[in-house]
Amino acid sequence: MTTPLTPLALLDTDSLIDDEDRAIRDTVRSFVDDRLRPEIASWYETGEVPVRDLALEFGKLGLLGMHLTGYGCAGTSPTAYGLACLELEAGDSGLRSVVSVQGSLAMYAIWKHGSDEQKDTWLPRMAAGEAIGCFGLTEPDFGSDPGGMRTRAVREGSDWVLTGNKMWITNGTVADVAIVWARTDEASGGRIRGFVVPTDTPGFSAPEIAHKMSLRASVTSELVLDGVRLPGDAVLPEVEGLSGPLSCLTEARFGIVFGALGAARDCLETTIRYVQERQVFGRSLATYQLTQAKLADMSVELGKGMLLALQLGRLKGEGRLQAPAISVGKLNNTREALAIARECRTLLGAAGITLEYPLLRHANNLESVLTYEGTAEVHQLVIGQALTGQSAFR
Incomplete structure (x- = not known):
């Protein structure tokens, strides 16, 4: 040995x-x-x-x-x-x-x-963690198509008045400030703008979304903006249009490329320890060829994902990282991490569905990670557009 x-x-x-x-x-x-x-x-x-x-x-x-x-x-x-x-x-x-x-x-x-x-x-x-923020882009009917958002910002004198709903917002209920994206009225150009919204502003509420089966160790909320009046300087001045929120999503997706690998690694390390101790038909589960084949395949994918993440980190550090490359990382690493979590669960059998082990918790969480910040399908289309020069979104 x-x-x-x-x-x-x-x-x-x-x-x-x-x-x-x-x-x-x-x-x-x-x-x-x-x-x-x-x-x-x-x-x-x-x-x-x-x-x-x-x-x-x-x-x-x-x-x-x-x-x-x-x-x-x-x-x-x-x-x-x-x-x-x-x-x-x-x-x-x-x-x-x-x-x-x-x-x-x-x-x-x-x-x-x-x-x-x-x-x-x-x-x-x-x-410092003294103020918590959230990011309001997704709406009940507009996730992958944020350009269709219905939240509106209307100019009234020197103020802005925001009305609309956002959905699936992490940290919303506990946030002190929300970055809310809304379409301005035609008189103001009809462009999408970002607004810095203190959450104690009258008309703002953030009811928590309950009964989740995934990401249960986080706060997920709806944002309700019912005539939220803000001063003129609440708008983010340096950007207009969808490029604003999309630049933020690109930034966040980079962290997900690495993050998903953490869940996968935890599943694999837990499973390797388990199969070495678990006795099946009088011998360690780790000694069976099928077990080792599964562990080998999963470790290959984890290693490839890590190499991909580190390459993206190098490109980002050099200022050369492009959005389609982040889509490659997000698509691959979330998809493979979820597959690893599910496969690891099979090696633990019934024990794998309990909270004594992290496997099904990670798998449930990764179901959300797979689809938020751009679904797998959206990232496939981003990559496809980069390869063909043709957009398949419209």
Whole structure:
């Protein structure tokens, strides 16, 4: 018997990560192991998670907006941010979503497209976890087609008045500020604009969505905007049109490319430990050829996904990462991570459906990760357009 390798050690992907990024990864891994793993099964089962407390802890670790610069943000490399997402999602996709939505959607929108006043007001508090943000783009009838949104922003004097609904919004119920995208009235150009909306503004409410079977360890909400009146300077001044929200989604998808691998790695490592201990027909389950074939195939896909993620991190660090490449990463890594979680469950049999092991929890979560921030089908069409030069969306 030889000394077992971990799945990612097969390709020695650690050798492709520099010392600083590896140190950040290891810090996050220790935090997940010590603080989050002992609680996550309970949070998932009850559907209750202390987001506000965790946000403060994430802030102390420098995780919120960690890849941004200034305003109390750590300014890490893209790869360090991706690896942090991987370790968080090895704990739970819902916990990674808290960090991802805060930093790559809400904070990034203000950092990239906001005014100096908006940045000074919100970013330092959000980086510290003292203020929580959410990102309101998706609507009940418009997910993959955000350009059809019905939320409207009407100019009344110097103010804006927002009316509409958003759906499936992470952190919405606990948020202090919402980045809401709305179509302006014709007199204001009829373009989609982003608005910085304090959630205590009259007319704003965010009822929590209950009875979820996925991402139970996160807060998912509807946003209701019933004549929400905002001052003229609430609009994000540096962007108009769908390029604004789509730039934020591209930023967030990068973290998902890494994050999904964390869930897959956790499933594989759990399964390898289990099959070595489990006795079937008088011998270890790990000694059977079918078991080893499954583990081999899954580890190959995990390793390929990690190589893909690290290449995207390198391109992003060099300022050369294009949206179709992120679609390649999001499509492949979420699809393969879900397949790994499901296959690992088969090796645990009935034990795999319990919360004693993370497999079905990860699989349920990855069902959402597969479809949010662009469904698999949307990313296929993005890649198809890049290859053919022809859009299949309309």
